[in-house]
Amino acid sequence: MRQIFSATFAILVFLVLWEVLVWVNDWPNYKMASPSDLWPAFWRFKGLFLVYGWETLWRTVVGLLLAILVGSAIGMLMGLSRFAREGLYPLLVGFNAIPKATVVPIVALIFVGQHDLNTVLIAFMISFFPIAVSVSIGLSTLEPEYRDILRSLGASNITIFWKIALPKTMPEFFGALKVAVTLAFIGTNLMEIVSPHGRGLGALFDSGKTNSDYPLMFAVLISLAVLGIGLYYVVIVLEHFIAGWAEREID
Amino acid sequence: MKSQEEHGLIRINNVSHTFNTSSGKIRVLDKLTITVPKNSFCAIVGPSGCGKSTVTRLVAGLLQADEGSVWLQDQKVTSPRPVVGMAFQNPVLLEWRSILKNVMLPLEIVPNDLNMSEREARARNLLELVGLSGFEEKRPSELSGGMRQRASLCRALVHQPEVLILDEPFAALDAFTREDLWQTMHRLRSEEPFTGLLITHDLREAIFLADEIFVLSGRPATLQHTEVLSKRGQKNLDDLYSPEASQTLNTLREQIKIARQHEGPLT
Numbered sequence A: 001m002r003q004i005f006s007a008t009f010a011i012l013v014f015l016v017l018w019e020v021l022v023w024v025n026d027w028p029n030y031k032m033a034s035p036s037d038l039w040p041a042f043w044r045f046k047g048l049f050l051v052y053g054w055e056t057l058w059r060t061v062v063g064l065l066l067a068i069l070v071g072s073a074i075g076m077l078m079g080l081s082r083f084a085r086e087g088l089y090p091l092l093v094g095f096n097a098i099p100k101a102t103v104v105p106i107v108a109l110i111f112v113g114q115h116d117l118n119t120v121l122i123a124f125m126i127s128f129f130p131i132a133v134s135v136s137i138g139l140s141t142l143e144p145e146y147r148d149i150l151r152s153l154g155a156s157n158i159t160i161f162w163k164i165a166l167p168k169t170m171p172e173f174f175g176a177l178k179v180a181v182t183l184a185f186i187g188t189n190l191m192e193i194v195s196p197h198g199r200g201l202g203a204l205f206d207s208g209k210t211n212s213d214y215p216l217m218f219a220v221l222i223s224l225a226v227l228g229i230g231l232y233y234v235v236i237v238l239e240h241f242i243a244g245w246a247e248r249e250i251d
Numbered sequence B: 001m002k003s004q005e006e007h008g009l010i011r012i013n014n015v016s017h018t019f020n021t022s023s024g025k026i027r028v029l030d031k032l033t034i035t036v037p038k039n040s041f042c043a044i045v046g047p048s049g050c051g052k053s054t055v056t057r058l059v060a061g062l063l064q065a066d067e068g069s070v071w072l073q074d075q076k077v078t079s080p081r082p083v084v085g086m087a088f089q090n091p092v093l094l095e096w097r098s099i100l101k102n103v104m105l106p107l108e109i110v111p112n113d114l115n116m117s118e119r120e121a122r123a124r125n126l127l128e129l130v131g132l133s134g135f136e137e138k139r140p141s142e143l144s145g146g147m148r149q150r151a152s153l154c155r156a157l158v159h160q161p162e163v164l165i166l167d168e169p170f171a172a173l174d175a176f177t178r179e180d181l182w183q184t185m186h187r188l189r190s191e192e193p194f195t196g197l198l199i200t201h202d203l204r205e206a207i208f209l210a211d212e213i214f215v216l217s218g219r220p221a222t223l224q225h226t227e228v229l230s231k232r233g234q235k236n237l238d239d240l241y242s243p244e245a246s247q248t249l250n251t252l253r254e255q256i257k258i259a260r261q262h263e264g265p266l267t
């Protein structure tokens, strides 16, 4: 309750400061929109916001799910086999080092017109790396005693994985997922903005730009922020239920 | 065939072992022979790094010796077998499980015909025996170091293993907690039928808990001395201050001194 109150308060203060800043400097609409311009912009395009918001959301989530699947698989491979770790790590790091902004036009060209595939692919590519790394670190840093306790009872590697390695990796996994969810979101929007005749909030942003409709662009930014916060908190709630045991009481 | 009492429930027979590491070969055990009679409690002491933990891993079947053989209940050890229970210096409890569920873990792995409520009853029973009743639903991090080690002992015993292997289980505890746990060990021994193998660097601990003490030489370890204690089984703390105990302590100290000289140059 107190958390919700302080969060709402912080947001209100932010909006008031923003409004005052625009008002004091007497910035016109095309330089910097103020919060009071946003609501009309939302209202005018409310149908589009709903449809495009949904597009952005589901593509991000699908990209993220792919990233979880593939990232965990790569992470398991690297975490459980030293050979795979030494082989794959440089490749992964190199892949991750490529700025995704340069990959976006390439992917857009390869799968021209396939907006959903394009977008999901970028969301996936940008977000699987932290998941793979965290899972591999979680698995490879499992203290040998944990393994020995079960191995000495005759447990198979699969049993050890399910009973110990996997649950023990969950806190790291969720730490990475919180980063990945934001990254996937960035990926989706990059593609939506770049891809011609695209859909999603990114495309709405782009059309705001083409039409010099600054309040619309800011309204898109705000709705992106809202979606981002929503996704992030979904991850937090999941973490609480699945890896809540790793939370420490602070006060 | 001789009985396992005299013949040995655990027999380490002329075992040599060498580890291949990136910095070269480390010869850890050299023709080591140790026999632990059924229902006895034996301690192994020796300089650190001499190969004591390696011995426990061989007995547990987690490691195969290069030369020689290890026998458990007249069967050659070639892989892990659920007749073994283990506890280490690190209690390795699983934080996502309650203490009760931690203790029940081996019963989920070792084949047994207990149903859920029987498993739970068995675990609760052991927890009570070590003085942890009331803590069943706690998380490991909510317990003190000594309590965690007690829970770890319960987990090592819950599936009624023939052999309990303890690798420096009390080393990280403060002196008073350690003495409490020594007494808990004796209580467990009087209630649970197991053969014990304890690794320790605390000579008083070895004297208090063990019936027989093996002193290993420095690396590569071989059996340097066997001390058979006159007082076996149940003991109380005052016994540690008896003249015989001091005598034994002195002998062991001398032996450790020799063992450390035996050790090759530091690698």
Ligand SMILES: Nc1ncnc2c1ncn2[C@@H]1O[C@H](COP(=O)(O)OP(=O)(O)O)[C@@H](O)[C@H]1O
Pocket (backbone or CB within 6 Å): B019, B020, B021, B026, B028, B047, B048, B049, B050, B051, B052, B053, B054, B055
């Ligand atoms: N898996 C392993 N690989 C390589 N060297 C090892 C391994 N396990 C132990 N050693 C080495 O063998 C020696 C004995 O180890 P250990 O049995 O743990 O000694 P202790 O328990 O007596 O302190 C040490 O020098 C250690 O570094």
Ligand SMILES: [Mg+2]
Pocket (backbone or CB within 6 Å): B052, B053, B167
């Ligand atoms: Mg050791």
